[in-house]
Amino acid sequence: MEEISFFDKVYEVAKQIPYGRVTSYGAIAKYLGAARSARMVGWAMNNSHTKDVPAHRVVNRAGILTGKNHFDGSNMMQQLLENEGISVKDNQVVDFQKYFWDPVVEL
DNA sequence: TGCCTGACCACAG
DNA sequence: ACTGTGGCCAGGC
Numbered sequence: 001m002e003e004i005s006f007f008d009k010v011y012e013v014a015k016q017i018p019y020g021r022v023t024s025y026g027a028i029a030k031y032l033g034a035a036r037s038a039r040m041v042g043w044a045m046n047n048s049h050t051k052d053v054p055a056h057r058v059v060n061r062a063g064i065l066t067g068k069n070h071f072d073g074s075n076m077m078q079q080l081l082e083n084e085g086i087s088v089k090d091n092q093v094v095d096f097q098k099y100f101w102d103p104v105v106e107l
Numbered sequence: 108t109g110c111c112t113g114a115c116c117a118c119a120g
Numbered sequence: 121a122c123t124g125t126g127g128c129c130a131g132g133c
Contacts, residue, residue, distance in 0.1 A: 005129080005130090006128090006129065006130095007129070007130070024115085024116090025114070025115055025116080026115065026116050026117085029115080029116075029128085030116090034128065034129090035116065035117070035128095036115090036116065036117060036118095036126090036127055036128050037115090037116090037127080037128040037129065038114095038115040038116045038117090038128080039113065039114085039115050039116080039127080039128065039129080040113090040115090040128060040129050040130075041114080041115075042113070042114035042115060043112095043113055043114075043115095043129075043130065043131080044114090044129095044130090045114055046113085046114075046131090048114095055114080058114080059114090060114080060115060060116085061115075061116065065114090066114050066115080067114030068114085069114075070114055
């Protein structure tokens, strides 16, 4: 029985984010059937450190690293993205649309 | 126990 | 076309 909460589903999707790709909170929320629950996706990321979830690949709808403040360092999130070949400028992903990974389409 | 906050997005005015 | 507010679920005080 799938006693999986919306919370847990977020991790399942986030873990499936391919290398060198990024997605948005809303995209995950919408895939789960709750486009308005985007806030929960972000809140789930708070426990992402206890999971194997690449929270650094998850940004907001505008491609801005809104959650970078929750990482260890100040620009650690940016470092991780650049390490995957994703350019980040002023806390914003360059060519976000190009690297955007939509779970609704990919999954 | 109850109210408020929180890594956002969609809808309405 | 833009700005403002509501809403979703869960956790913290």
